[in-house]
Amino acid sequence: MSAVVTRSTPASRVAMVLGLVALVVLAAAPWWAGRADMRLMGEIYLYLSLACLWNLMAGYAGLVSVGQQAYVGFGGYMLFALTVFAGLNPVVAILAGGLLAAALSVPIATLIFRLKGAYFAIGTWVVAEVFRLSFAQIQALGGGSGSSLPVAVVKELGAKKAAREANAYWLALGAAVVVLASVYLFLRSRRGLALTAIRDSETAASGLGIDIWRTKLEVYVVTSAFTAIIGGLIFLQKLRISPDAAFSVNDWTAFVIFIVVIGGIGTLEGPIIGTLLFFALREVLADFGTIYLMVLGLVAIVVMLKAPKGVWGLIRERYDLELFPLSYRVKGKE
């Protein structure tokens, strides 16, 4: 007679069913939602993806970067460069941008991984600024004032506007699903176990044969690639790019950190809750101008002081819930 050990919980099984139903409903949005709603939902999916990726880096690998806008902007610019100059299909260009970002992230990592803690964070920001200043020098891509995606390229996504918008929407939804699923499966794998071990105790993990530098590098490279792909999708929706918009620390890092912190860092559910809260606040406070940013700051401070594990941390402690089962539980006797 032995106890049955399981990862899934009733809540996680319900969450999976509800998640699949929600996915079907969301995938059908082009038939039931208006244009503005679809645009907003697309934006939500892309922010959710960025938050999941930043959470994997900061919450699990301990790489607190404030320079992920480097890869968002790089992915955006690669969409423009590869479609305009190499004649690639926009979707192919976005994926190629992801691969190029992965290649670029390796030398950057060897440089910034020498820095620890706050110095690492500042280092990532410096890298992002170098990216912004460099792309502002490229006149073929509009220099400092930026450029728009040519109509011919835009039409490759669909001949009619409705088809284009639906395709862009599905790409954003698909990206969010792929990112969420990849992060979840990675954390459940043996490598994910090693990553969690590193987060808990670097000393013990390295003493057990885990190559910390290499594990963190893998996370950094994969995160950079996905972040660049999301960047490409963001600017596929915007259809216009400029260095300031592409490498904005506010839009692509500060808001993302806000989402992860209020949702719950180091959990998979946190970024989902955080994204929903962020967009709810944004929609409610949209008419108040700069007060909106002050309220966001206030919310972040209150959450950090009163609930350091975020809103999801509060819910989990109160109800012992886990929607993405990563830990084992004893179910009872067989």
Added chain:
Amino acid sequence: MPEATLTLSNLDAHYGDFQALYGLDLELAAGEVVAVIGANGAGKTTLMRSISGLLRNRPDAVRYRGQPIGAMRADQVAALGIALVPEGRQLFPSLSVEENLMIGGKVGRAGPWDLGKVYELFPILEERKAQASTSLSGGQQQMVAIGRALMANPDLILFDEISLGLAPVVIRQIYQALPSIVGEGMTAMIVEQDIAQALAMSSRVFCLMEGRIALEGRTEDVTHDQITAAYFGVEA
């Protein structure tokens, strides 16, 4: 004397300006169990950190089976077959008992130790395998830390203060399990403040004082007075 498993030659260790170890020379034969004793701050944990790669050194300050490993990273040292049961246990709180053990097996060295054998040694861990490692008692956590190191199938195992903070009855329980571990032909170094337990397990003893070896000898040869003198730095 059989081939040396571990050789320390003129090993110094520093934390910034502070020197913690002064020119240590030490040799461990294969299959030997030695005890390292000493007061707080004598350099015992620094010695463990230096051997296991957590503190880097000159390459030839630490040799393992003749190979210079002093400058290697901890994960490279672990892959060669040196496992550390760290002071304070340092379990992974986010992981279950079994996951903690599985991390130990990550170096993928072949040998007798697997999950089944660790559970045979510490049956309580099998009952608790799905629990968060931090929900266990101190003694059970120490069993996880030992089991985790064994999962790596090391040839040399370093125990750092395994009895620290544990109740006497639990310490006895853990020490009762040690002979079946080191009986597998493993070389072991036991760092302890509980001198009686350490001496009972080992064939040789080293006493550290202020970063230097103050006493070295076969366990049966050293007298209580010698140990007291070396431990406290005063004549008994």
